[in-house]
Amino acid sequence: MTQRTAPLSMSQVLLCGAAIVTLSMGIRHGFGLWLQPITQTQGWSRENFAFAIAIQNLAWGLAGIFAGMVADKFGAFKVIIVGAVLYAFGLAGMAFSPTPLLFGLSAGVLIGIAQAGTTYAVIYGVIGRNVAADRRSWAMGIAAAAGSFGQFLMVPTESFLIQNIGWQQALVVLAMAALLMAPLAWGLREPGFGAGAALKRDQSIVQALREAFGYPSFQLLMAGYFVCGFQVVFIGVHMPSYLKDKGLSPEVAGYALALIGLANVLGTYAAGVLGQRLNKRHILAFIYLARSVAIAVFLIAPLTPTSVYLFSTVMGLLWLSTVPVTNAAVAQIFGVAHLSMLSGFVFFSHQIGSFMGVWLGGYLYDRTGSYDIVWYIAIALGVLAALVNLPIKESAIERKSLAQPA
Amino acid sequence: MMRRTHHTLLYAAMLVLLLVVFALYLQPDFLRAMADQVWACF
Numbered sequence: 001m002t003q004r005t006a007p008l009s010m011s012q013v014l015l016c017g018a019a020i021v022t023l024s025m026g027i028r029h030g031f032g033l034w035l036q037p038i039t040q041t042q043g044w045s046r047e048n049f050a051f052a053i054a055i056q057n058l059a060w061g062l063a064g065i066f067a068g069m070v071a072d073k074f075g076a077f078k079v080i081i082v083g084a085v086l087y088a089f090g091l092a093g094m095a096f097s098p099t100p101l102l103f104g105l106s107a108g109v110l111i112g113i114a115q116a117g118t119t120y121a122v123i124y125g126v127i128g129r130n131v132a133a134d135r136r137s138w139a140m141g142i143a144a145a146a147g148s149f150g151q152f153l154m155v156p157t158e159s160f161l162i163q164n165i166g167w168q169q170a171l172v173v174l175a176m177a178a179l180l181m182a183p184l185a186w187g188l189r190e191p192g193f194g195a196g197a198a199l200k201r202d203q204s205i206v207q208a209l210r211e212a213f214g215y216p217s218f219q220l221l222m223a224g225y226f227v228c229g230f231q232v233v234f235i236g237v238h239m240p241s242y243l244k245d246k247g248l249s250p251e252v253a254g255y256a257l258a259l260i261g262l263a264n265v266l267g268t269y270a271a272g273v274l275g276q277r278l279n280k281r282h283i284l285a286f287i288y289l290a291r292s293v294a295i296a297v298f299l300i301a302p303l304t305p306t307s308v309y310l311f312s313t314v315m316g317l318l319w320l321s322t323v324p325v326t327n328a329a330v331a332q333i334f335g336v337a338h339l340s341m342l343s344g345f346v347f348f349s350h351q352i353g354s355f356m357g358v359w360l361g362g363y364l365y366d367r368t369g370s371y372d373i374v375w376y377i378a379i380a381l382g383v384l385a386a387l388v389n390l391p392i393k394e395s396a397i398e399r400k401s402l403a404q405p406a
Numbered sequence: 407m408m409r410r411t412h413h414t415l416l417y418a419a420m421l422v423l424l425l426v427v428f429a430l431y432l433q434p435d436f437l438r439a440m441a442d443q444v445w446a447c448f
Contacts, residue, residue, distance in 0.1 A: 033443045153423075156430045254441030258431065302445040 007130040014139060016187030017123040017244050018146030020080060022088070024118040027174055028111070028151025029261075029278060030158035031246055034094070037167035048100040052108040054355065057233075059112025060119075061351025064288075067116040068125065068207060068344030071339065076126045080185035083117025086110050087178035095171035118181055120144065120323060121347055125224030125340030126188045128331045134276070136331055140324035141272010148264035148320050158244075163211060206346070208338040211399075212345070217392040221326055222349040224284055227385035228322045229353030231291055231378050235315060236260075238361040243308060254303045256312040263316025271321035272328075281328040281392040284322060288389065292317050292382030299375055330393050 007117050035049050070406075071079040093106020131139040161170035203211070212218045240253040274283050298311040330342050361374045430436050 033440075037444065118436055153427050156427055156436070156440060160430060160436070163436075163439055164442070250441040251438060254437055258437075 019181035026154030055108030063116035084181035087114035108226035128336035139276030226353035234357030267317035
């Protein structure tokens with residue numbers, strides 16, 4: 001990095017970054033609440049709605065790579081502003097789309113791209129470039145905890161809006177809330193990206209990609225993150241259905257999701273703090289192994305509301321705690337010049353895992369009439385992810401002719 | 407002075423927002439309605 005001047009203040013980066021992630025992640029967590037009102041009013045099938053959300057997740061993962069590349073080169077704040085505008089258009093499109101195709105384009109493609117521009121990978125690039133290495137994992141923990149807090153904050157807010165002003169008006173209000181991310185992005189305007197100029201870096205995009213994909217530890221981090229996506233999204237999407245099958249009441253599922261959201265805030269922050277003090281590979285191995293143990297105990301123990309709440313609290317603590325640690329490891333190994341792009345690739349792997357978790361959950365349930373096999377797969381994958389994280393070399397990569405990573 | 411006032415107002419607004427959301431979680435009727443909305447997704 002050759003054009004660096006004084007970095008942004010850490011409090012400014014954290015305040016603006018956390019607020020953006022809270023809004024962006026918070027809004028998306030409540031999308032399921034619109035399934036019934038939209039499908040009933042428009043006369044569409046659940047498949048139409050589910051397909052748009054599936055497209056959204058894939059678009060988020062895929063666009064994340066390119067959003068990261070653009071953010072690293074031209075500045076995160078520009079990407080966030082475009083993301084905020086697309087988010088608002090996407091939400092308005094959700095409210096007023098007359099056909100499933102337009103709904104898929106707005107709720108799926110537009111919002112997916114918008115999320116790529118307003119969530120972790122892009123924000124982490126700013127944190128990486130402006131927060132010293134000895135506080136980076138902690139700072140990433142703050143931003144990830146903000147995303148977790150968004151779930152706890154926005155889901156009841158969205159439910160309140162739907163119940164009181166109707167689903168279409170609720171989406172319009174959310175579209176306006178999404179636009180708030182644009183002025184917040186101004187607080188992430190980094191020196192070195194001024195006047196529309198690209199930041200001059202020591203490595204080109206191709207060189208950075210060749211280096212990362214040729215480095216086994218990067219592949220292992222991606223493999224672990226795939227499992228994270230698989231487990232988290234399978235549980236988030238299919239657990240209420242599992243509880244329904246077992247005869248538990250809707251309130252149990254509601255409280256379970258709220259507990260996951262609340263515990264998630266604590267767990268994610270704690271993981272960021274620990275990432276500053278302990279080996280990141282050990283933290284990641286512990287998280288994946290602990291998830292497998294928690295799932296196994298949950299399946300073996302008698303199913304009661306208490307066991308569901310305990311499981312939700314433990315899983316909540318482990319929910320997004322992989323996010324700050326994984327991204328801090330990427331920054332530690334490769335430096336911060338291409339951090340958003342590399343985080344985007346790692347996140348893409350996460351989204352493939354998410355897609356597999358949702359799809360396989362539904363597919364195997366339809367085939368076998370139970371979730372047992374998918375739970376077993378989630379346990380096995382957790383053990384595998386713990387093992388693949390152990391040999392990761394998290395020290396800065398050695399470059400012969402280039403400066404060492406920050 | 408103006409800046410400090412702005413910051414105080416901003417933090418106060420955020421605190422009120424948080425308290426309102428926490429209050430929503432404490433209303434059994436609201437939570438039941440939200441649980442029904444979540445339930446309806448599956």
